[in-house]
Amino acid sequence: MEKAAEGNTEKGTHVAVKGEAALRPEFITTKEKFHGFVDSEWQGSKGEKARDNGTAEEAKATCVEEPEVKKFKPDTEEGNKAGKPDSKRLRGQNKSRPHKKPTTYDEKRLCLSVIQENRECPFGDKCYFYHDIAEYMASKPADIGESCYLYDTFGKCPFGLCCRFAKAHTTPDFKTMENTDLVKAREGKIPVKNSLSKDLQYRLRKHSVAFEKSAEYLKTLSNNRDKKEQQGNGEARAAQVSAGPTGGEQHASTEAGTQLPSSTDKQPPVKTVGPLTDADVIKLRPCEKKQVDFRDKLYLAPLTTCGNLPFRRVCKRLGVDITCGEMAMCTNLLQGQQSEWALLKRHESEDLFGVQVEGCFPDTMTRCAELINNNTEVDFVDINSGCPIDLVYKKGGGCGLMTRTRKFEQIIKGMDYVLDVPLTVKIRTGVQEKSNMAHKLIPEMKNWGVSMITLHGRSREQRYTKLADWDYITTCSKLAGPIPLFGNGDILSYEDAMKAKETGVAGIMIARGALIKPWIFTEIKESRHWDISSGERLDILRDFSNFGLEHWGSDTRGVEKTRTFMLEWLSFMCRYIPVGLLERVPQKINERPPYYMGRNYLESLMASQNVGDWVRISEMLLGPVPKNFNFLPKHKANSYK
Numbered sequence: 001m002e003k004a005a006e007g008n009t010e011k012g013t014h015v016a017v018k019g020e021a022a023l024r025p026e027f028i029t030t031k032e033k034f035h036g037f038v039d040s041e042w043q044g045s046k047g048e049k050a051r052d053n054g055t056a057e058e059a060k061a062t063c064v065e066e067p068e069v070k071k072f073k074p075d076t077e078e079g080n081k082a083g084k085p086d087s088k089r090l091r092g093q094n095k096s097r098p099h100k101k102p103t104t105y106d107e108k109r110l111c112l113s114v115i116q117e118n119r120e121c122p123f124g125d126k127c128y129f130y131h132d133i134a135e136y137m138a139s140k141p142a143d144i145g146e147s148c149y150l151y152d153t154f155g156k157c158p159f160g161l162c163c164r165f166a167k168a169h170t171t172p173d174f175k176t177m178e179n180t181d182l183v184k185a186r187e188g189k190i191p192v193k194n195s196l197s198k199d200l201q202y203r204l205r206k207h208s209v210a211f212e213k214s215a216e217y218l219k220t221l222s223n224n225r226d227k228k229e230q231q232g233n234g235e236a237r238a239a240q241v242s243a244g245p246t247g248g249e250q251h252a253s254t255e256a257g258t259q260l261p262s263s264t265d266k267q268p269p270v271k272t273v274g275p276l277t278d279a280d281v282i283k284l285r286p287c288e289k290k291q292v293d294f295r296d297k298l299y300l301a302p303l304t305t306c307g308n309l310p311f312r313r314v315c316k317r318l319g320v321d322i323t324c325g326e327m328a329m330c331t332n333l334l335q336g337q338q339s340e341w342a343l344l345k346r347h348e349s350e351d352l353f354g355v356q357v358e359g360c361f362p363d364t365m366t367r368c369a370e371l372i373n374n375n376t377e378v379d380f381v382d383i384n385s386g387c388p389i390d391l392v393y394k395k396g397g398g399c400g401l402m403t404r405t406r407k408f409e410q411i412i413k414g415m416d417y418v419l420d421v422p423l424t425v426k427i428r429t430g431v432q433e434k435s436n437m438a439h440k441l442i443p444e445m446k447n448w449g450v451s452m453i454t455l456h457g458r459s460r461e462q463r464y465t466k467l468a469d470w471d472y473i474t475t476c477s478k479l480a481g482p483i484p485l486f487g488n489g490d491i492l493s494y495e496d497a498m499k500a501k502e503t504g505v506a507g508i509m510i511a512r513g514a515l516i517k518p519w520i521f522t523e524i525k526e527s528r529h530w531d532i533s534s535g536e537r538l539d540i541l542r543d544f545s546n547f548g549l550e551h552w553g554s555d556t557r558g559v560e561k562t563r564t565f566m567l568e569w570l571s572f573m574c575r576y577i578p579v580g581l582l583e584r585v586p587q588k589i590n591e592r593p594p595y596y597m598g599r600n601y602l603e604s605l606m607a608s609q610n611v612g613d614w615v616r617i618s619e620m621l622l623g624p625v626p627k628n629f630n631f632l633p634k635h636k637a638n639s640y641k
């Protein structure tokens with residue numbers, strides 16, 4: 001960033017710096033003063049000085065132990081975030097973050113045999129875990145708070161004595177209480193759908209799941225290929241295949257359904273059908289396919305790691321219409337991997353919900369779509385053909401598909417053929433910065449069976465550098481008609497959203513804007529700037545914390561998982577600049593704030609770009625971090641370029 005002045009100086013003497021948001025001078029400070037204030041005011045468990053309209057008082061009540069906040073040295077990446085931005089370091093993912101996470105934060109846990117109603121422990125004397133409940137309870141870290149969200153919401157807490165809020169539902173003789181009225185009222189309600197059943201997992205692992213519709217479709221590919229080969233067109237096809245990012249041979253060998261060597265390929269014999277032509281496929285496509293009206297809806301982008309179910313619930317409360325699961329890899333789903341299936345989970349509040357998949361071959365993608373179709377409840381399935389990461393791109397997936405049009409076509413047609421719900425596609429402008437290709441692809445895609453297209457107005461090469469190209473999005477949206485095209489890129493205010501809609505796009509998708517300020521959906525729906533207080537922001541984080549405990553668990557493991565995902569989110573949220581502090585509204589996504597003081601302690605703390613301060617915020621809601629706690633955000637959210 002080119003600086004017009006030597007940083008921020010005393011109040012009132014601040015000179016606007018290129019690339020920096022314009023703040024009212026009375027709030028601007030220096031790095032040293034900012035950190036000095038945040039550190040000196042922090043009182044940890046006592047919380048006397050951590051004040052914010054009473055909200056930090058509540059925080060005081062929940063932090064029962066002295067928080068042990070890790071200090072981050074200024075020469076580390078975290079330290080650097082608070083200092084002068086280094087454009088190379090602050091872009092993309094933190095690939096060097098520790099891979100080995102501690103498997104457990106509990107030194108010793110209660111034996112499962114005790115948790116499961118005193119059944120006999122198969123390990124007897126050799127068992128490492130606690131069998132004496134009183135001994136376990138005495139060894140457990142102090143409860144985080146007085147009330148348990150799970151017990152209060154559902155009438156019982158499945159984590160019983162292991163819950164970190166256990167006092168709320170434990171009798172003096174260590175029995176777990178239940179609120180029978182509430183339990184009865186919730187009977188039969190399943191708040192989260194799309195879990196992988198043990199039976200399906202077993203069948204997937206044994207390759208005994210039938211993919212009948214996929215087989216029908218894939219047969220058409222092998223028939224078409226045979227015909228072409230007979231016509232002597234083999235050479236032309238090989239040339240087309242080799243145009244993909246990984247070269248030809250590998251892909252050519254995996255083209256036709258029945259001859260595929262992939263790990264998911266050993267399928268049981270299925271009923272064979274006669275040769276199908278492209279025209280047959282179109283005829284066979286069920287007319288009763290579920291219709292979804294996407295137009296004029298607000299779409300929360302699929303967000304790996306950050307777009308987890310608790311975060312999406314937060315956004316639903318704040319007005320988003322369409323939600324989508326984090327990108328799932330089709331081969332992992334076909335292998336029945338529990339962790340991948342977790343990405344398909346849908347909360348009951350998600351009334352228009354889709355899942356996003358990634359893959360590079362027609363056979364696996366088609367089968368994956370059939371698997372999802374037959375075993376989950378989703379309103380649409382999205383193909384991520386915008387994914388830029390090497391792991392995906394180099395295999396020909398993600399935005400690599402945009403350069404492999406024949407394969408892309410086969411994937412889309414196959415998935416559309418097996419799905420009873422609409423198929424949507426998310427693309428970028430192209431791969432290289434100066435050679436847009438979406439406009440060439442979109443007219444073709446219209447004939448392949450996509451029901452909606454989302455266009456992120458940047459290329460793979462570009463990542464987040466430069467603003468999204470909304471002129472190009474406008475051009476593409478016209479080409480896409482009558483298929484709705486959603487525009488995606490850089491929306492951070494209702495004004496940005498209004499301008500985007502004026503381009504004629506069918507709808508808008510928001511990614512970082514929702515992470516920085518999830519209330520953006522309320523702002524857009526109510527056409528206003530919301531000068532949200534830090535207390536209200538903490539309440540939103542509290543919702544996340546409760547939803548996280550419900551999703552990941554209220555035992556130590558669940559608490560720490562909730563914390564980790566909250567910290568990932570806070571790495572984006574710290575970029576929000578309160579409306580009341582801005583000289584010029586609205587905040588722009590590519591503008592970095594100068595160091596500033598908030599209107600109260602919590603607002604200042606929330607503005608910190610220091611991991612240690614995010615940990616402090618998490619401690620207000622989730623109690624002190626365990627001794628061996630370590631965190632480095634996955635995404636370098638602070639790349640302002």
Ligand SMILES: Cc1cc2nc3c(=O)[nH]c(=O)nc-3n(C[C@H](O)[C@H](O)[C@H](O)COP(=O)(O)O)c2cc1C
Nearest residue numbers: 301302303304327384456489490491510511512635
């Ligand atoms: C943390 C993070 C995770 C993302 N994960 C995905 C993903 O799983 N699938 C996807 O299609 N795009 C993903 N994206 C890209 C966004 O969906 C979106 O296209 C991009 O951020 C541009 O929108 P924005 O300018 O509103 O942020 C991710 C972006 C971020 C910041």
